[in-house]
Amino acid sequence: MSGPVPLLSYDDPRLVPGRVALFLDFDGTLAEITERPDAVRVDAETRAMLARLERATGGALAIVTGRAIGDIDGFLAPLRLAVAGVHGLERRTADGARLGAAIDEAAAARVRASLEAAAAEMPGTLVEAKPGSLALHYRQAPERAEAAIAAAHAAVEGLEGVHVLNGKMVVEVKLGSATKADAVAQFMDEPPFAGRLPVVCGDDVTDEDAFREAAARGGVTVKIGPGETVAGLRAAGPAELRRWLVALADSFEPEKAETA
Structure with a gap:
């Protein structure tokens, strides 16, 4: 069985702004892993790229992470995206509604x-x-x-x-049973994600369930970094993924890319 295809060699005509739903892990995916979880920094270029993708997809972009929603808001401010936090135990929908599981x-x-x-x-x-x-x-x-x-x-x-x-x-x-796969499935049942092609990017073992959920829906799955995976594509690291996401944003905004 062949392994994942290199991300930067991948071309898919289905990746158009009105059809794609993007689900991105945070640590090790959008941001480099640091020695302390509070030492992570997201540069202005990454925030600008996420803003472009969120705008081009009509809000069909969510961060799906082990982090708490409040942490993600702090790292990405002033952006306020849809987020599934704590591996799906808490969620903010695209329209800003907050949902969470009861905790003992x-x-x-x-x-x-x-x-x-x-x-x-x-x-x-x-x-x-x-x-x-x-x-x-x-x-x-x-x-x-x-x-x-x-x-x-x-x-x-x-x-x-x-x-x-x-x-x-x-x-x-x-302290709950929700997974990242549950979060992806819940988003996919809601606007503006519903009816779109899920694209899930993550680096950790906790992302594998989300990869399976996306694959079951015919979606695109991207593993960041080394390690065994069920994902169909692989990026060498966060920098390579960010490069691909910038190119995706450019393809979603061809007029802007031509004048850049």
């Missing part, structure tokens, strides 16, 4: 206390609290991966309705 706050407090106690014993790790989720990052101490994962599983012992997700240099405890 007592369970969340227990998990947080357990993870923070574990992090205190593992220099280089840190706990990030998000709506409905606790993430234990080990970007600054990759040698602690096994211990961090064990700590997350210990934190959820005896709890029901919680899920442990392994990501890039992070292990996350999610």
